[in-house]
Amino acid sequence: MSVNHPCVKDNVVTITYMKKLNLLLLFVLACFCVQAENGYDLWLRYLPVSNPVLLQQYKQQLVSPVVLGSSSTVSVIRTELASALKGLTGNAYTVSSSLTSTNTLIIGKADASKILSPLVTKEELKQLGEEGFILKAKPGKTIITGNTDVAVLYGLFHYLRLMQSNQPITNLNIISVPKLKLRMLNHWDNMNRTVERGYAGFSIWDWHRLPGFIDQRYIDYARANASIGINAVTLTNVNANALILTPAYLEKVKALADVFRPYGIKVFLTARFSAPIELARLKTADPLNEDVKAWWNNKANEIYSYIPDFGGFLVKANSEGQPGPQDYKRTHAEGANMLANAVAPHKGIVIWRAFVYAAENPVDRHKQAYDDFVPLDGKFNDNVMVQVKNGAIDFMPREPFHPLFGAMPKTPLMMEFQVTQEYLGQATNWVFLAPLFKEVLDADTYAKGKNSTVAKVIDGSLDNHALNGMTGVANIGTDINWCGHPMAQANWYALGRLAWNYNLSSDAIAEEWLRMTYSNDAAFVQSTKQIMLRSREIMVDYMNPIGLHHIMATGHHYGPGPWVSNLNRPEWNPVYYHKADSIGIGFNRTSTGSKAIEQYFPEVRKQWENIATCDEKYLLWFHHASWNHTMKSGRSLWNELCYKYNTGVDSVKWMQREWQKQQTKVDAQRFKEVSMLLNVQLEEAKWWRNACLLYFQTFSKQPIPSNYEQPDKTLDYYKSLRFPFAPGN
């Protein structure tokens, strides 16, 4: 797409060098050159394998592929396989559909051919469930199988990933079963195509031209999701519009569901609790009202007549102005169960969000979801899941895990992560989120003693739940590269991979993503992976160090705003969270303060309740500490704050230096894009540092140590900045 592809770098094509190569190589290079590198292809680029030894090994293993079966998913498998093998090897393969004795690569579900049965045991097949796959290879023979076609598709993508990342494929014995059943994306997409907290353009759902026009993006979106195991999608914003439930839109939703089905993806919608009033002019939306129940039952029947495998509803109720059962003095459980009854005959589920807090409630916002939901444990229907954000506040750069995890043993809790970087640098900062996700998943709730990790809560193993899952608020939009920042694709990828297997390390995820998305060059991978693995901690340093949180600007949340104190609801104001004063800074949530810490199990509490021993990354989350409090480094708190903010800025400069070394390893367009964005990131890091330190200095009354770069603008300047058209608001 760009004329700036690597072969015409510096505007001069090096024909002299080219002449030394033989004609064949020249044309191989020509193929490289026309490959657009604008990021659209995500991690599914299928570029030619450049290592000739490896390429030879792959070709020996791939001689004669067959894909068995005839479903729409099997068609997808055939298309993907043909395209991938052609890209990876440069050869055009005939993918046959019936087995012969010469096949070297046999792909199909276990009952598709008798030949597959002896190669896998019944026990193996049993443990696979519906989505697990088996990948076995010995020299000259490979099989990919599972109990369903979708499982086989997952197996194919795993197999292709091995080649894309230059792994051996000659001796394999892989059995892979997803840890979680529901692996989901939540799109906060509005029907006018704006995206709440979207930083990658606008909604990819072109509602106006659906159902007649099927954008190629829908197909490529489904492919990308399937390649990382995502099997469920909520299309619409949790701040919901009832019109999505009308026939004109259900036809459009059906068209998307039809596109996604072959890829194993189920569609969910957000249900606006007041829809019966808005669409049918009922006088109430009371969940115990018979007319209301009947309306939802009929609506569910109608939806399932369009989409027989419709997943169900995701609901945000009685939170931030959304209607809900409490409007009628009913509980969240009563509201959820009413909807759950409507979808139950169709095997649908209801996902009910626990993100609730009320302005009228003077209690620390940190505590409100727990206070509301723990009493309801055991009162939800079997087909209800409660979806809990990773932390108790709101997707901060760093939060302790949500105290609800482990506290509702009778209710399946679904994890809600935010992939879109609302509070983590939006589309201008390079932040790899796997370390954040892992930090939460690996955290120990001590709900049933040691090793009761959050991961074990959400996979249902701790409390024997049949339903389980993880969702990410999507970072996907109309930008050609899908995610705004070229490196933000890694967060979509990480969400899917961790939902499949939360035991994967951040390191492993970064490595496979980099190899597929950029290059298999070992030095490139090593260096760029280090940037990724450190990026989140760097961002915490220059935005929210030492447990600070919710000190961003209002509304759009772009940039710092620790001084904001004039918003209607107290808990929307940054000053509510940092509580800086002449003594010190931080939110005392211990037993001498808001007591939020008491919602955690005693072993967890112990880690944080003593200011002297509290992990310093949560210090100001749980404690109001004096400006002169001595940190483990020996610095005073004020000096540590200055140190952290400056370390963050300096670390962005390190990211820049490391990235500049990769210029010859990366295509021109994406190299330049990341370079430009790192420049922006550095400016934003300095902005956060300067604005926060100048503001907190008005309380600490202490100087910024002279060894650090001093702010070049005044606090008033930073306070004066306005961004009326910032995205995602």
Add this chain to the structure above:
Amino acid sequence: MSVNHPCVKDNVVTITYMKKLNLLLLFVLACFCVQAENGYDLWLRYLPVSNPVLLQQYKQQLVSPVVLGSSSTVSVIRTELASALKGLTGNAYTVSSSLTSTNTLIIGKADASKILSPLVTKEELKQLGEEGFILKAKPGKTIITGNTDVAVLYGLFHYLRLMQSNQPITNLNIISVPKLKLRMLNHWDNMNRTVERGYAGFSIWDWHRLPGFIDQRYIDYARANASIGINAVTLTNVNANALILTPAYLEKVKALADVFRPYGIKVFLTARFSAPIELARLKTADPLNEDVKAWWNNKANEIYSYIPDFGGFLVKANSEGQPGPQDYKRTHAEGANMLANAVAPHKGIVIWRAFVYAAENPVDRHKQAYDDFVPLDGKFNDNVMVQVKNGAIDFMPREPFHPLFGAMPKTPLMMEFQVTQEYLGQATNWVFLAPLFKEVLDADTYAKGKNSTVAKVIDGSLDNHALNGMTGVANIGTDINWCGHPMAQANWYALGRLAWNYNLSSDAIAEEWLRMTYSNDAAFVQSTKQIMLRSREIMVDYMNPIGLHHIMATGHHYGPGPWVSNLNRPEWNPVYYHKADSIGIGFNRTSTGSKAIEQYFPEVRKQWENIATCDEKYLLWFHHASWNHTMKSGRSLWNELCYKYNTGVDSVKWMQREWQKQQTKVDAQRFKEVSMLLNVQLEEAKWWRNACLLYFQTFSKQPIPSNYEQPDKTLDYYKSLRFPFAPGN
């Protein structure tokens, strides 16, 4: 990008066939296959020349290219040339920068090397002006030159176009000079990235990430514009926001201007007339107030300090709620001149729109711009142009040319076409607009006797104006294919080509666009060109036949709404325009009616004023005709209306049949997209036909002849349709 590329059609790769080809050809095909065909590349695809004889001829002519000079435009020329030659020939060329005796292709401005001087005469160079180019070729030697680097860039694109469309390049003697100086796009892009009347996604200006992040799209947008000679761009909506004039945004505008400058493109902004009040808290925006003048003078100085070659302001004033000089009882001329004085020291210009009408004015809206502006002829400063829409109403599917053309001899009038298809099927209908543009440009105003065409008014030749130009309201957005409908790219292309040379035929423009954008296959070009050339007339038939106009739905203008009569302003209601009653239908604008026809010169009037002789395509535009009025076909008006609407629908079916024949000639993705959209277009054509005939039937009281398909829904059904999220509104 898609896995559905032609080589894996039907999911089976035909290796048997491939084996018959030699290895070389196999790799050439491999190169074809990885070429993404999602439309992003527009008409600049540079695919390999498939005709081997022609390819050989090209290669002989291209052996040793040199590009002389060192400006940023020269860098652009080098990059484009290297990329294009590589794509077209498959060979990597060294583009040298210093002349040797062996060069076969010499590119550079005339004063770049002594060697160029003898090859072109002084007279030739003189007639070129700043933008014209010379392209001369004899076997083994080609030169492309002009007086400026940008002229040379235009010459290069012309040269590449010849090869892209498989024309001979061995014997050329081309001198090409643009007919119009200002060849412009107006973006109606809002600062929140919505686009008024945009049907291709959202604004490509990512204001939030400017100036730090330069999207590759900006560069490719500039390339595309330069390739068709567009040299000016207004970035912002005519319904303007004053914030674009603040320093934070001027920095962003500067970044775009810096990207566009090497491509010969100047940036304009829309000026909100009340900006001094909104930005500087002045008490007035009166153009004769000294503080107001000083504010604009300072603002202009400030803008030029960022962008030394800033083009100037485009202004919509006192129209549809926009502020303007009439708010202070000043004339449009007084308003325009005040701004013109501000930009004059910097050689900027002001483009003042004549699209004005007032709700308070009971006069036929058709007449109001003429009434307002003709008295001001001669009162505008030298650096003011008045921008006039092609017709007096508003970009209808068909309008007579605007009566202002020819009526303001002392004022340079700029043509405003609408490339975005607000009233012409938006992003779902395939309508090629060159025939509409040509119809207007070729129309004879008789202002100075026969052959006083609209084209001669706007090129300044009729009245000796130094300033002249043509603009198109852009149809460009964030959709990957830029324009929403794959075929809508042709309208952007046609606007540019006609602004350069309005004598080009629609046929020639369609042909060169098709060859570059799709295929040089002769049968494909012939057949698809016929679809394009007929498409606008087909759309007129099923939407607005026999001179009907402005009968679309309210607000979003999507679909029919001839019944609408409840809008605040009378001239916003469709019933104002069609005036259907028990007698007949149509707007009497003759001397017995609104007298709008009297604004045209007598020879023009004569063509239309007599209902018996009036060109029937304008019949209901100028006449209220009886339902039983006998048409030239012998049918009654009612039956002709039924005939036209049905012919329109049937013609869409013909478009579908013709397109289906092209399946093997077109890449899979775009073939499928156009097929899907033709299905939608057929449904919309039926919708227009049924809704309009059912509604008009309530007046005519006559049956739809039984040989036509009868409406399958009721008028009430069509009236009930609502599209709350239709785009562009």
